[in-house]
Amino acid sequence: MTPVFIRPAALKEGDTVAALSLSSGFASEVPHRYEAGRRQARASLGWNIVPAPNALRGEDYLYRNPQARADDLHWALEHPEVAGLLSMIGGDDSVRLLPLVDPAVIRAHPKVFLGFSDSTVTLLQFLRAGVMAFHGPALLADIAEHGGMHPYSVQGVRQATMSAAPFRFAPALEWTQGGPDWMLPELQEVPRPFAPSAGWIWLQGTQPAEGHLIGGCLEVLDMLNGTPGWPEPALWQGAILCLETSEDVPPPSQVGYWLRNFAAQGILQHAAGLVLARPRGYTPEMVEEVYRWVKKVLWEAGREDLPVLANVDFGHTSPQLTLPFGARARLAPAVGVFEVLEGGLSD
Known part of the structure; x- marks a missing residue:
């Protein structure tokens, strides 16, 4: 028997989506990459990306203040103008948020949460709260892809988070695992x-x-x-x-x-x-x-x-x-x- 999960509302073009630093605060180190992700999210998905209150406060602050990261998650869920949640990037310590995240808030305000890597922790807390979650691109990764989002990633996000219809996956025709240094704006x-x-x-x-x-x-x-x-x-x-x-x-x-x-x-x-x-x-x-x-x-x-x-x-x-x-x-x-x-x- 399949467990019963709450389905969040489909995202739409024009929606406000909050970018969350639930693990690493690396976004503040690459402001050009963050801005590219915002531009490309709007161009390819129609989303208006806004940072959660603590998302750009830096790696050291967010490492030392897991409560601030959990507060951002709760803020994005409870804020009526935020339609969806997007991970900035992964990391290695969002497991520290477990005692601070309230599953009742997730269940009471079901919204699309999208991310991968260390976001696995949060994705599974959504499932434990009875809400579907979405394993896919983060803002600084595939959404801020060099030179624009790859059409395959755009299609993947759209069919999973912007439509309630069933769909069939297909292999990508090309792939990569390296590329230019994120730290170099040029x-x-x-x-x-x-x-x-x-x-x-x-x-x-x-x-x-x-x-x-x-x-x-x-x-x-x-x-x-x-x-x-x-x-x-x-x-x-x-x-x-x-x-x-x-x-x-x-x-x-x-x-x-x-x-x-x-x-x-x-x-x-x-x-x-x-x-x-x-x-x-x-x-x-x-x-x-x-x-x-x-x-x-x-x-x-x-x-x-x-x-x-x-x-x-x-x-x-x-x-x-x-x-x-x-x-x-x-x-x-x-x-x-x-x-x-x-x-x-x-x-």
Whole structure:
């Protein structure tokens, strides 16, 4: 049974969207990048980006004041003129906000929250509060893309956060994981080089499967595991797990160890499917080793039947699609389909 989640209202062109620094305060170090993100959000999505009250107060202040970050989240949810919430960028310590975030506020004011990487913590607190959330571009990353948003990222955000209709994912034709230095304003309008994409890979499974989407960045999930913010067993039951790794490039064996933890909790045994992001910073040999570990752990868990789709365009490579966490989706290996059966929004 799919858990029941509240669907936030679809975002519209002209809406005010608050940019939040829930983890790193890096936005203040790259004001040109922040302004590029604001311009490009308006040009490609029609959003009016406004900073939350503490979002631009700097890395040191926000590190020392997690309460200010939690206050920003509550402010954006409760402010009547703010239609949606957008992560500035990831980081590594939004887990510190867990005692300070009120799930009742999230549930009472359901709005689109969009982000990835360390935003995994907040995304899962939305699901725990019973509200759908959206794993996708951050303001300083794919929205502030050098020279303008990539059309693939624009389409991904629009279909997931600006329409209540079901939709089908498709592989990006090109991808990248590097590019110009964010700290140099003169390079902001220099487009990054993109390489042709090899597409998605079905690692195993033959039968179609349906389930709600849940997951995030594996390194952040590891920090969250065992805390009060870890999703309850019912939220994992029958889910399609969407997992990615960060620029930390964890060894393939570590990915296997994290999946073994999921097996020890019974998560893999009760999952409907597994979707793995294209890993950033891995050699082809490391990627193959990750895939061997995935299939090894699934064999150990008795899940050789589980459909597994890999090299998917989300997470720490670009461009990336947007995953509506909590929405019901379908994997169909025989026909190569990954689709959302019900949108994550209300009309």
